[in-house]
Amino acid sequence: MQTEKNKFTLWLLAWPIFVELLLQLLLGVVDTLMVSRVSDDAVAVVGLANQVFQAMMILFMTVASGAGILIAQKIGAKQQEAARTVAIMAVTVSAAIGVVLSMILYQEALPLARLFQLEERLLPLAQTYISIVGSGMVLTALTAALSTIIRNTGNTKGPMITAIGMNVIHIVFNYGFIYGELGFPQLGLTGVAISTLVSRLLATCLLLFMFVTAFERRISWGDLLVFNRKLFGAILKIGWPMGINMSSWVLSQLTIYTILATLGARELATRTYLNTLESICFMLGFSIALAVQIQIAHLYGSGNIKEAYRSGYRGTWIGMGLVGFNSLILFFTFKSFLSFFTSDAGIVQLGMSCLGLTLVLQPGKMLNMGFGNALSAIGDTRFNMVISLISMWGLAAGLSYYLGLHLGWGLAGIYVAMICDEYLRGILVIIRWRQKKYLRQAEARKASGAGLENVRQEGMGLHA
Template identity: 35%
Template sequence: MNQQNTKKLSLYALTWPIFIEIMLHMLMGNIDTLMLSQYSDHSVGAVGVANQILSVVIVMFGFVAAGVSVLVAQNLGAEKPTTAGKIAVSSLSLNLIFSLSLSLLLFLFSDGILHFMNIPAELMGEASTYLNIVGGFIFVQALIMTVSAILRSYGYTKDTMYVTILMNIINAAGNYFMIFGPFGLPVFGVEGVAYMTMISRFVGFIILLVILLWRNGKHLPLTSLYKYEKNHIKDLLRIGLPSAGEELSYNASQMVITIFIAQMGTLFITTRVYVENSMLFLMLFSIAIGQGTQILIGHMMGAGQIEEAYKRGVKSLKIAIVISTLAAILFYFTGSTLLEFFTDDLTIIEMGMTLLLVTIILEPGRAFNLVLINSLRAAGDVQFPVVVGIISMWGISVTFAWFFGIYLELGLLGVWIGYIADEWLRGILMWRRWKSRVWTRNVFIRDEQNE
């Protein structure tokens, strides 16, 4: 991608396909559960437990995708397409090796992992089957994440969106045949759902790889599949590992908060699930704007457009705050109808409405983090957000959740107070960091020969 094409990138053109793609990935994760609910409650529980394990594994190999997205964008902005191509190819090879090892571990030790989690005996068989099949081929998801990150960094966000749509169609259609057995076909249940998940991902990866080669094959040297350049790998790890560590820390802190909520009772657990599932859609706006901004700022930093990058971060933040706040207000006023879709329990609906009300305060703070952390990462400033994030997650979110939720007996409202304090504290610190412009000296551009 040359400088002229880089200038044609816009936040809107990048963001709306990312928004739809992320939403479809979330839906794809729920399609199996939704369709299996018409088949067996035990099957839903088995797949749910297996997916909890798989989500942690996906975070572990997401570090390469996080690193390559920044490095490719910066080198394209610096008009170094060959270097960007080398990094892209090396990242695919690196993530393939790493994810294959994790796939092998999941395939060999799925029963042991499930026993460690004290899975009820009636769920063990189906959970093990699903984990064996989907976990054994989880390396395909690692490759999808990596190729998608590369394509988005080149600005081809529509391509990844269309492939995600196709993957959803294949998965849903396949699930229908596997679960309901139309036209007298045999019913395969969880095993069939697992195979369809694997097949849809494999098809998606092949198409994404073909698109990548078609779009930019001349700048993708195959020798970089096995001939790594030390500086490129160091830069990938320097950006990716802290990002993965932050994600793992977040998941761990949420597990601890779940333990607190479990002490409150089943009603509180159910309410949290319904409200947080609703909030996922609110987060999509800020997530998509943050990822689109990361691509733009990465290109700008590579091109040495520091002032433009700074202004882009500020402008994107303002857009995300306005959109997320208005969306949160809309969700509150339509909240009762939304919650009644899930349940007719008036206690759950009443608690859920209270949480949706305070979510209006929460979402702007979350917008600060999702946009500015992506902006800082695009500029190569990865350590500060991670350190602040881990300290705040455990020192504020978890601590406040216990103090207000358990000790002061405010229940889920206390947990949400912890969320609000965590998001706003981090958001303010990220804003100060962005305004300080410390990040201007962190560009990952290497001098290369024959560029």
């Protein structure tokens, strides 16, 4: 049986996260690949719709992300009951938000599609896809919250197993609905949306089964009414800057997608294909960054401050090496992969013209993600929020408009803007981590606590 310390080693945390995220990514790749057999227009719709869904997810991910870090800290501090209460509140609040978002997306699918300047001929496809997949946003909220909670208890294998099952089901249903095989009706993009909904429902059921036994004391239906104002305040203290950070990123990406939609469906489809391939390249580094966040939060909660500081560097440099290696693989196989997704020569040529820029982008993303997650793990989330608001809008979105539209650089100009954004934030989070502001405060509290304990013991000795 694994000890708690062994559960929180970087490798044991990272490899199941990698498999889970890779399989979740494959869910998107399968969507993109199979939808591309319908049409490139359908791919453009799915790409834009997924950006809308990500924007909506911020509302419940604010709670889930803050809760995840707090759970790892509490477990590190040997406060299992507090961690359990935090988890219960995160699930119930996320589910409530998810229900509201489901109703909004189902009823307002067409106005949302029009809001992002989608071409008129794509609106019927967008309305169908957004309304069906969006109606299951409550399932997305639950899977996100449950996966985050289970992962931060040190059990990263559970969400991985769920991702495997979810992908298998999704692939089978996609194949059936798109091609009219296995006794399914041929429904095209509508079938892809239904497939997504069904696979998420089954994943939610499996994660709920794991959730009820995730802590020392089993969670029952009656526990869902538990609410602790102090702990919920602690969740929001960590979570709300993370929520603004996430919203800043997603909304800036939506702005960029709107710029791309203005450029045309070809640019929008190319960016969707490129984003899929880049995500495969970056996935291992991203899993390392998430594992580092869990590990540092646990070390920070247990009072092991020096090891927490070292873990930030170790995890980020390992991630940089892995991302660099994957980028080289992408460089040599890029054209073959892109040609596999689409036969449109214009899309392939546009993607190839941006290849060098995509490779420069990846290490900057890892630098920013590694140290940014390290800061979040110790509760230093406001700094990330501030620099994100400035850089994402000033550089990622603002410079994308200037270079992409005003100067006419198109998709290449947008990539230049994203590179500037990632490297600026990466440099700033390194500087912040080296300053050790929150870590020094934790060391001071630890020293103060030890001093009080010594005084108490000396007093007891004198009394004796």
